[in-house]
Amino acid sequence: RMKENGKNGYLQHSEDMDHVAMEKLTIQHEMRRALENKEFVLYYQPQYDLASGQIVGMEALIRWMHPERGMIFPGDFIPAAEESGLIAPLGEWVIEEACRQNKAWQDEGLLRIPVSVNLSFRQFTEKNLTSKISGILEKTGLHPRYLELEITESMTMDVERASQDLRELTEMGLHISIDDFGTGYSSFHYLKTLPIGRLKIDRSFVRDIKQDPSDAAIVAAIISMAHKLQMQVVAEGVETKDQVHFLRSHRCDEMQGYFGSPPLSSNSAHALLMEKVNRPALPAYH
Ligand code: C2E
Ligand code: MG
Ligand code: MG
Ligand code: MG
Numbered sequence: 001r002m003k004e005n006g007k008n009g010y011l012q013h014s015e016d017m018d019h020v021a022m023e024k025l026t027i028q029h030e031m032r033r034a035l036e037n038k039e040f041v042l043y044y045q046p047q048y049d050l051a052s053g054q055i056v057g058m059e060a061l062i063r064w065m066h067p068e069r070g071m072i073f074p075g076d077f078i079p080a081a082e083e084s085g086l087i088a089p090l091g092e093w094v095i096e097e098a099c100r101q102n103k104a105w106q107d108e109g110l111l112r113i114p115v116s117v118n119l120s121f122r123q124f125t126e127k128n129l130t131s132k133i134s135g136i137l138e139k140t141g142l143h144p145r146y147l148e149l150e151i152t153e154s155m156t157m158d159v160e161r162a163s164q165d166l167r168e169l170t171e172m173g174l175h176i177s178i179d180d181f182g183t184g185y186s187s188f189h190y191l192k193t194l195p196i197g198r199l200k201i202d203r204s205f206v207r208d209i210k211q212d213p214s215d216a217a218i219v220a221a222i223i224s225m226a227h228k229l230q231m232q233v234v235a236e237g238v239e240t241k242d243q244v245h246f247l248r249s250h251r252c253d254e255m256q257g258y259f260g261s262p263p264l265s266s267n268s269a270h271a272l273l274m275e276k277v278n279r280p281a282l283p284a285y286h
Helices: 002-007 021-035 076-082 087-106 131-140 161-173 188-193 213-228 241-251 267-274
Strands: 040-048 057-067 070-072 114-117 149-154 175-181 198-201 232-235
Touching: 021 057, 021 076, 021 188, 040 087, 040 198, 040 267, 057 087, 057 267, 070 131, 087 149, 087 267, 114 188, 131 161, 131 188, 161 175, 161 188, 198 213, 213 241
Parallel strands: 057 114, 114 149, 149 175, 175 198, 198 232
Antiparallel strands: 040 057, 057 070
C-alpha cells in the first residue's frame, strides 16, 4: 500500500514536514512519473447476461504496475490523484486506452460489446468533458455506443448540471450507468430526470442476498423499480451460484463478479473473448 511509503526512505530528510503532506507529494510525484513511464494498465472484468450467459460488456479497471511495489489497486491511488488534479490526465488516459482496446478487439472480429469506464467526481465536473470524450472517440474510431460511463450517485447531486452534461453524452450515443447503486445519497428525482441506462447494484447488497432478508428485499426492489423505469440492472460482486440463482429468479439483467470472472489483464481478456466468440460463458437459464 502507498501508506508504507514513509517507511522506505522517502521521508528521511523531512522530519519537520507533516508526514501526510509529504506522503501526498510523494504519491503525486510518483504518479506523474508513472503516467509518463506507462506504468498504468487497464484490467477488464466481463459482464454477463444472466439469462443467456453471454458476455455483454467489460468494465475497465485501472491498475498501477509499480516497478518496485508490484500491482497497486485503484483504492490506493485514485483518491490522491483526485486531490492532486492528476486525475484529469489519468482519467483521460483511461478513457482513451479503453476505447483504443475495444476498437482493436472489434477490428479483430471479436465480440462487439461496450466497455465501461469509471468517471471520477473531478472528471465529471470538468467543463470540457463532452468535447474531450468526442475527441477521443474520433481519434480511436470507436462508435460511441460501445462506451459506457459509470458515475456514482453523489455526482448526480447537482441534477441541473448533471442533466445537461449527461444529455449531451447520451445524445452522442454513449451509455450512462450508476455505479455502487444504493450506497450514496439517492434521490428518486435524479432517477426520473437523468438519462440513465443501467443501475449497478453495489456488492454490499449482493453479498448476503441468500442469508439476509433485508438485502434480498432491497435487491428485488431495485430490480423491479429499475425495470419500471426502463433501466437495466447489473449486480456487482457476484461470487456464488446461489447469488446467480437468486438474481436470475428475480430477473436481474446482468452480473459482474468473481463467479463469472475476476478482472483480467488485456491479454487474458483477449483470450477469453477469442474463446467465447460463439459460446455462452454461463449455462443458459430456462
Ligand atoms: P467499482 O467501479 O465498483 O469496481 C468494482 C470493484 O469490485 C473492482 O475493484 C473489482 O475488482 C471488484 N470486484 C469485482 N468482482 C468482485 C467480486 O466478486 N467480489 C469482490 N469482493 N470484489 C469484486 P478495483 O478494481 O479494486 O476497483 C475499485 C474501485 O476503484 C472501482 O470500484 C472504481 O470505483 C475505482 N476505479 C477503478 N478503475 C478506475 C478508473 O479508471 N478511474 C476511476 N476514477 N476510478 C476507478
Ligand atoms: Mg465501476
Ligand atoms: Mg465505484
Ligand atoms: Mg461498483
